[in-house]
Each structure stands twice: as C-alpha cells, then as structure tokens.
Amino acid sequence: MRHACVVQDSFWFFIGLSINKSGIFAPDFSERDTAMTNNRLKGFTYGAVAAASYGMNPLFALPLYGAGMSVDSVLFYRYFFAVVMLGILMKVKKQSFALKKTDILPLAVMGLLFSFSSFFLFESYNYMDAGIASTILFVYPVLVAIIMAVFFHEKVSFITMFSIALAFTGISLLYEGGDGKTLSMLGVLFVILSSLTYAIYIVGVNRSSLKELPTAKLTFYALLFGISIYVVRLDFCTALQPVPSPVLWANVLSLALFPTIISLVLMTLSIHLIGSTPAALLGALEPVTALFFGVVVFGEQLTPRIMLGVLMILTAVTLIIAAKPLLQLVRRRIG
Numbered sequence: 636m637r638h639a640c641v642v643q644d645s646f647w648f649f650i651g652l653s654i655n656k657s658g659i660f661a662p663d664f665s666e667r668d669t670a671m672t673n674n675r676l677k678g679f680t681y682g683a684v685a686a687a688s689y690g691m692n693p694l695f696a697l698p699l700y701g702a703g704m705s706v707d708s709v710l711f712y713r714y715f716f717a718v719v720m721l722g723i724l725m726k727v728k729k730q731s732f733a734l735k736k737t738d739i740l741p742l743a744v745m746g747l748l749f750s751f752s753s754f755f756l757f758e759s760y761n762y763m764d765a766g767i768a769s770t771i772l773f774v775y776p777v778l779v780a781i782i783m784a785v786f787f788h789e790k791v792s793f794i795t796m797f798s799i800a801l802a803f804t805g806i807s808l809l810y811e812g813g814d815g816k817t818l819s820m821l822g823v824l825f826v827i828l829s830s831l832t833y834a835i836y837i838v839g840v841n842r843s844s845l846k847e848l849p850t851a852k853l854t855f856y857a858l859l860f861g862i863s864i865y866v867v868r869l870d871f872c873t874a875l876q877p878v879p880s881p882v883l884w885a886n887v888l889s890l891a892l893f894p895t896i897i898s899l900v901l902m903t904l905s906i907h908l909i910g911s912t913p914a915a916l917l918g919a920l921e922p923v924t925a926l927f928f929g930v931v932v933f934g935e936q937l938t939p940r941i942m943l944g945v946l947m948i949l950t951a952v953t954l955i956i957a958a959k960p961l962l963q964l965v966r967r968r969i970g
Contacts, residue, residue, distance in 0.1 A: 678908030682917035685901035690924025693765030716891035746860025755829035762822025766929030805947030
C-alpha cells in the first residue's frame with residue numbers, strides 16, 4: 636500500500652496539429668508525443684496492476700487462516716519476507732540504507748502505525764467478508780481530509796463535505812452481509828481503525844521530514860519497525876506458528892510479494908509517469924479486486940444494497956481525490 640503524494644496538474648495533454656504539404660491540418664505525432672503516450676499507457680498499466688495486487692490480500696491470507704494460522708503469525712511472515720525482498724531490491728538498485736538520527740523516531744512511530752493498520756485489517760477478516768472489509772478500508776482518503784481539516788485547518792469544500800457524508804452513508808448500507816446476517820460491529824470497528832491508522836500514517840509522513848525519503852527506504856524501515864509488534868505479540872517468536880504445509884508457503888511468499896512489494900514498486904512508477912491524482916484514482920481497483928476474489932473464490936455474496944453501498948464509497952473517494960485538480964483545471968480554463 637502507498638502514501639499520499641502532492642496533487643499534480645491535470646493529466647490531460649493535447650496533441651499538436653501541423654499543416655501537412657497539402658495544407659490540411661493533420662496530427663503531428665512526433666517522437667516526443669509518442670513517448671508521452673507510451674509513458675502514460677505504462678503509468679496507467681502500472682497503477683492498475685499495483686491496485687489489483689494490493690486487493691489480493693484476502694486471496695492469500697484467508698487460506699492461511701483456514702489452516703489454523705493466527706493473524707500475528709501471518710503478518711509476521713508477511714512483514715519478514717517483505718523486508719527481505721525489499722532489502723534485496725534496494726541492494727540491487729544500489730540504494731542507501733543510511734538514516735539521519737532525526738528520522739529514526741518518526742520512522743519508528745510511522746512503522747507502528749503502518750503495522751497496526753495491517754493488524755486491524757487482517758483481524759477484521761475473522762469477523763466479516765473480506766471484500767466488504769476492503770471496501771470500508773478504502774475510505775482512508777476521506778479520513779485524511781477530515782484529519783487535515785480538524786488538526787491542520789485545511790479549508791473544507793462543499794465537495795469534500797458531500798463526499799464525507801456519501802462515504803459514511805455507503806458504509807451504513809453495509810450493515811447486513813450478503814447472507815442476511817448483520818455485520819459484526821467489532822469487525823467494522825477493526826476496519827475503521829485500520830483505515831484511521833493508515834490515514835494518520837499518510838498525514839504523518841507528508842507532514843514530517845520523512846516525505847523526503849525515497850519510497851522504498853521509507854517502506855523498508857516502516858516494515859522493519861512494524862514487525863516488532865508481531866515479535867512482541869508472539870512472545871518474541873516463541874509462539875510463532877509454522878506454515879502448516881509446503882503448498883501454503885506459496886501464500887506466505889505471495890502475501891509479501893504481490894500486495895506489498897509489487898504494489899509498492901508499481902504504484903511508485905505509476906505516480907512518476909502519470910501523477911498522483913490519476914494513480915490514486917486507480918486505487919479504486921483495490922476493493923473491486925478484493926470483492927471479485929471474495930465472490931469468486933470464497934463464495935461471498937453481493938446484494939443490490941451492498942453493491943449500492945460499495946458504489947457510494949468508491950464515488951465518495953473518487954470525488955475527494957479528483958475534486959481539487961478538476962476545480963483547478965476549470966479555473967485555468969475560465970481564467
């Protein structure tokens with residue numbers, strides 16, 4: 636998963652026109668235009684794959700739960716192998732592991748927040764459908780907007796207020812699962828706490844000196860500090876459960892690779908190529924992917940009411956992300 640980036644200018648670009656020999660206007664597809672088009676295509680592809688990869692969390696975690704593994708053991712393995720993989724990636728790319736002394740404490744705090752967000756989300760899978768949990772988790776941009784308004788006095792627009800109301804209305808429609816049973820309030824609480832701690836993590840990173848750190852280094856140390864929670868909860872690994880079968884090792888390694896490393900690397904590349912706003916909008920594929928696997932693989936049910944709630948949440952988050960750059964674009968056009 637990913638941290639907030641500065642909203643960039645509109646990602647629309649215009650194809651220049653030139654007059655050909657016959658005097659007729661025709662598109663001028665210069666090498667630069669072709670390169671821009673290819674980069675944008677790559678950016679959208681990377682963003683879509685990154686979001687879909689993160690939505691695979693339940694696909695790899697739930698079979699481990701079914702084999703009797705605890706949340707703490709699953710997340711310990713996820714964080715441990717993700718740290719190893721990310722460390723190898725940084726070494727191959729010859730990225731420095733060095734830290735300033737002033738960054739250590741903020742990194743430790745952010746790592747704990749990051750880890751608690753994972754813990755609350757994975758714990759929620761024990762109480763509710765994973766697809767619904769992943770959808771509720773996706774309200775974290777809304778919570779970021781609330782935190783920025785309350786604690787940093789950021790101006791709240793009408794669109795933001797409408798989006799907040801829409802998101803929580805959508806959550807209220809998810810009170811009953813597809814099987815007719817009322818959703819566990821404890822499960823909902825866990826997901827809200829996961830979303831909240833991740834929102835605080837985003838604000839904390841972007842309001843501190845940590846925003847200057849390369850994404851890979853920031854995530855490496857966030858995972859490294861974050862794993863301490865599971866070391867302690869597992870009595871310094873004396874209570875760590877072994878992976879029950881060789882087949883499930885594929886789930887363990889995939890959990891570290893796809894929703895963590897691949898999602899991180901590709902989302903970073905996507906932001907670099909197309910900007911943070913369109914990349915963030917592609918994040919809507921995260922809950923969609925989780926819902927897809929929940930229905931197809933784990934037999935979770937979707938009712939019209941649940942689908943409406945999901946749609947309202949996705950719409951609210953899209954408005955939160957897209958509102959500012961769209962308003963800026965309109966003002967520039969009018970001006």
